[in-house]
Amino acid sequence: MIKIEQDKLSLQDYFYIGYVYLIILGIISDAIFYGIFGISYLNYTTILDALISPISLLTNNWKLSLFLGIMFWLMYMYFNKWMYRFYAYLREKKWYGKIYNIEKMDKKYAKMKAQKSMIPGLMFIFFLLFVSMRTGMGLGTKQKFSEKEIIPNYTLVFKDNTRLDVRKIGQNSMYFFYFIPGEKVITVTPISDNIKQIKVLEKD
Numbered sequence: 330m331i332k333i334e335q336d337k338l339s340l341q342d343y344f345y346i347g348y349v350y351l352i353i354l355g356i357i358s359d360a361i362f363y364g365i366f367g368i369s370y371l372n373y374t375t376i377l378d379a380l381i382s383p384i385s386l387l388t389n390n391w392k393l394s395l396f397l398g399i400m401f402w403l404m405y406m407y408f409n410k411w412m413y414r415f416y417a418y419l420r421e422k423k424w425y426g427k428i429y430n431i432e433k434m435d436k437k438y439a440k441m442k443a444q445k446s447m448i449p450g451l452m453f454i455f456f457l458l459f460v461s462m463r464t465g466m467g468l469g470t471k472q473k474f475s476e477k478e479i480i481p482n483y484t485l486v487f488k489d490n491t492r493l494d495v496r497k498i499g500q501n502s503m504y505f506f507y508f509i510p511g512e513k514v515i516t517v518t519p520i521s522d523n524i525k526q527i528k529v530l531e532k533d
Contacts, residue, residue: 348380354456355379358463363499363506365467366515373517378501383459393462400458404451470498479510485518486526494530 356371356379363370387394419425420434474496481494485505495507498515505518505527518524 350452350456351383352376352379354459355382358383358460359499361460362463362467363515365464365471366498368506368515368517373504374501375503378503382501386463397455397458397462401451401455404454474508475513479508479512481510482530482532483507484526484528484530485524486528487523488525490525 356374359374359379359382360370387397416434420431425431479496481496483495483497485493485495485507487493493509495509495516497505497507499506500520503520505520505524506515507518508514509516520527
């Protein structure tokens with residue numbers, strides 16, 4: 330297997346890695362979210378939708394962005410500093426030496442500390458965290474709408490000027506995903522061929 334050292338990566342390589350990372354993150358997280366509602370999301374998405382999806386979700390939900398930002402910073406601090414300090418404290422304890430081989434553990438932590446960046450590991454952890462939260466959002470939304478009355482928050486104006494009050498679940502560049510009050514399944518409608526306007530309903 331060919332290994333590429335991080336210091337040999339160009340700026341273009343980092344952009345490419347970030348591009349692929351966001352696409353994979355968007356596809357998997359959205360596929361899981363909509364799959365909870367019985368929607369095969371891969372039939373309704375494009376590469377551009379998958380790329381924008383995580384960014385759109387974070388920019389439109391400041392609480393989620395703040396939480397993930399704090400979690401990422403805490404993980405970065407732990408893997409870069411706190412983990413080694415914690416191990417330095419533990420290795421001086423007699424009970425710790427009885428459980429673990431100190432020599433092997435020293436080599437393990439020295440090897441980890443010698444690595445130039447923990448970013449790949451952090452990206453993987455962030456991926457798991459983001460997908461887990463997206464899964465929780467889907468399960469929470471499904472349970473909420475199965476137990477309570479669906480209250481519309483958008484009005485769809487179709488090209489024949491008919492109107493429909495719906496509860497929005499999601500949207501991408503081509504499709505609008507929503508619940509019709511009184512129904513328990515999601516309706517998916519193409520935007521360009523059917524919808525003339527999408528209006529936000531004012532909250533009472």
